[in-house]
Amino acid sequence: MSPIQKLGQVFDAVQKAKAGATAFCTNFFPVELKLQGWIDHGELFGELRNGAAFFFRKDGDFWHYYFCAADAVILQREIAALPGLKTEPVITDLVGNESTLNHLLSVLERVGFRQYTRLQRMARIGRPESTTGCSQIVFAEKADCRAVMDLIENSFDRYGEQLPMLYEIESAIESRQILVASHDDELAGLLFFETQGFASVVRFWAVAEKFRALKVGSALMQHYFKTQNSVRRFTLWVNAKNENAIQKYQHYGYASDGLVDHILVNEMIRT
Amino acid sequence: MKSPVEILKEIRPEFDFTASSDFIEDGMLDSFDMVTFVSTLDKTYGISIQGVDIVPENFKNLQTIEALLRKSGVQL
Numbered sequence: 001m002s003p004i005q006k007l008g009q010v011f012d013a014v015q016k017a018k019a020g021a022t023a024f025c026t027n028f029f030p031v032e033l034k035l036q037g038w039i040d041h042g043e044l045f046g047e048l049r050n051g052a053a054f055f056f057r058k059d060g061d062f063w064h065y066y067f068c069a070a071d072a073v074i075l076q077r078e079i080a081a082l083p084g085l086k087t088e089p090v091i092t093d094l095v096g097n098e099s100t101l102n103h104l105l106s107v108l109e110r111v112g113f114r115q116y117t118r119l120q121r122m123a124r125i126g127r128p129e130s131t132t133g134c135s136q137i138v139f140a141e142k143a144d145c146r147a148v149m150d151l152i153e154n155s156f157d158r159y160g161e162q163l164p165m166l167y168e169i170e171s172a173i174e175s176r177q178i179l180v181a182s183h184d185d186e187l188a189g190l191l192f193f194e195t196q197g198f199a200s201v202v203r204f205w206a207v208a209e210k211f212r213a214l215k216v217g218s219a220l221m222q223h224y225f226k227t228q229n230s231v232r233r234f235t236l237w238v239n240a241k242n243e244n245a246i247q248k249y250q251h252y253g254y255a256s257d258g259l260v261d262h263i264l265v266n267e268m269i270r271t
Numbered sequence: 272m273k274s275p276v277e278i279l280k281e282i283r284p285e286f287d288f289t290a291s292s293d294f295i296e297d298g299m300l301d302s303f304d305m306v307t308f309v310s311t312l313d314k315t316y317g318i319s320i321q322g323v324d325i326v327p328e329n330f331k332n333l334q335t336i337e338a339l340l341r342k343s344g345v346q347l
Contacts, residue, residue, distance in 0.1 A: 011326075018322030029302035070322075095303065125285045198286060199298030232285045233298070259303060 001047040001056055001084070004039055007032065013046055013053035014068050021051075021070035025104060027094055028055060028066040041167060052078040059165075060158070062089035062269065072107050080111040089268040091116070091159055095261045105262060113264035116271065117160040119237045121261070122246070122254035126232060127225045137223040140178040140190065145169050147187040148178060155206035159271070160239065160263045164192075164203070179223055181216045189216040191224050200228050202236040221252055237261060275336045278311050288333065295327050305330055318343045 004010060010030070018024055038044040038057055045056040052069040063084065069075035084090065092113060094101050105115070140148055148169050156163055164172070172178050172192060179191045188211035192204040202224070207217045228234075236254065238245050265271070273281075279288045279300075286299045294300040300308070308330070309320050320343050329339040337347055 015323055018325070021322040024322040024325075096306075195298070197296055197298030199301070233283070 001045045001054070003042060004044040004046045004055070007036060007039065009046065010035060010039075010044075010055065013048050013055075016048060017051065017053040017068040017070060023071040024069070025072055025075055026066075026068040027092060028068050029095065030066075037168065037171070041165070043165075047082070049078040049081070050074070054079070054082065056084070059091075059163075062091060062159070064162075065090050065092040067092075072103060075104075076107045076111060079108075085112060085266060087268070088266075090266040091263060091269070093261050093263045095259065097258050098260050101260070101262060105264075108264055112266050114267075116263045116265040116269075117157070118240045119160070119261040119263065120240045120246075121235055121237050121257050121259040122249050123233060123235045123257040124253040124255065125234075127228060127234070128253060131222050131225040133226045134181075134219040134223050137179050137181050137219055139176045140173045140180045142170070142173060144178075144180055144187060145173060148173075148180070148190055148192075151187055151190055151206050151208055152192070152204050154208075156204060157239070159265060159269065161204075161237075179220055179227075181211075181220055183211055183214070183216075186211075188214065189220050191220040193224060193228075195228060195231060198230060198232040200231040200234050202234070205236075217248070225252075273315055275312070275340065276333060278308065278315065282307055282311070292332050295331060300330060312340065316340065316343075316345045318345060 014028070035044070043058045045058075047054045047056075051074040052067060055066040057064040057066070067075055067079060069078065079085065092108065094104050094108070145166065149166055152163055169178070177193055177195070180187060181189045187208065189207035190204065191202065194201045194203060205217065205220065234254070235257070236249065238249060240260070276288050282304055283299060288294065288299065291297045291299060305325065309325055313319055320339065324339055324342070329335050340347060
């Protein structure tokens with residue numbers, strides 16, 4: 001595998017895997033801006049093999065594997081031959097409707113992955129009729145960066161929920177995509193979102209344990225809806241086993257839209 | 272036979288696709304929607320859109336989608 005230095009290398013590799021594909025399969029749905037960030041920070045590597053392109057992203061002490069393959073047979077043959085699969089901690093995932101994923105799941109299980117967790121996507125159309133802003137909720141500032149990172153790391157699963165790098169948090173703060181609530185100079189809660197045109201995704205919504213009785217989470221969500229005036233479609237991914245979170249999102253009008261994300265890990269990750 | 276805009280409306284009824292010149296920039300279609308859209312176009316028009324053509328530029332607006340369909344052999 002070799003480091004990716006330009007976006008064009010990614011597109012070329014994907015095109016090569018797609019050329020002549022009869023049953024193209026992939027778990028690689030990159031947003032260009034995010035991809036550029038991975039490249040700029042030296043996190044992205046690639047390998048073009050016979051009928052398949054693989055991308056590897058370094059995330060702390062483990063790797064995310066992404067694939068683009070002409071079909072599932074080629075995927076199984078080529079991914080099994082990747083040397084890192086036996087020696088490095090690796091995570092991969094499969095996104096789609098549950099019924100369409102079974103075949104690829106079994107392919108990945110045959111080469112040594114096991115299911116770790118499952119996320120489900122929830123969506124709501126339009127923002128609530130009446131939302132109230134909250135004066136205690138503000139956009140995060142540069143000085144909040146470390147506290148934001150700590151709260152996210154303490155609240156979410158690093159293998160299952162694609163935690164952001166510090167530079168992503170800095171960039172999100174600059175783009176006014178992180179709302180925070182503070183109490184006594186401490187970060188009490190945050191809502192990290194990404195809005196693109198008429199669509200907005202909640203990436204992380206968390207309240208520090210000792211502030212959980214203060215309705216901080218509710219204030220953050222209300223404020224978020226209030227600030228996203230032009231958004232028509234709100235989505236998020238949530239751990240399918242986290243019933244408490246799912247109930248909260250349902251309370252705000254989100255409902256499962258049928259899309260799931262199976263997170264798989266290899267034998268080098270022991271949990 | 273359903274038109275591309277009717278298919279888009281079924282996938283994302285909340286958006287007005289006739290009013291946008293860039294579905295991707297406006298957040299109206301994400302990568303997952305594109306997969307659903309391509310598969311519905313294939314079934315509706317009896318074609319097989321090539322993998323190499325499944326790129327955001329071809330799904331930017333109704334004009335680029337129609338150009339892609341023509342390239343795939345559909346007479347509009």
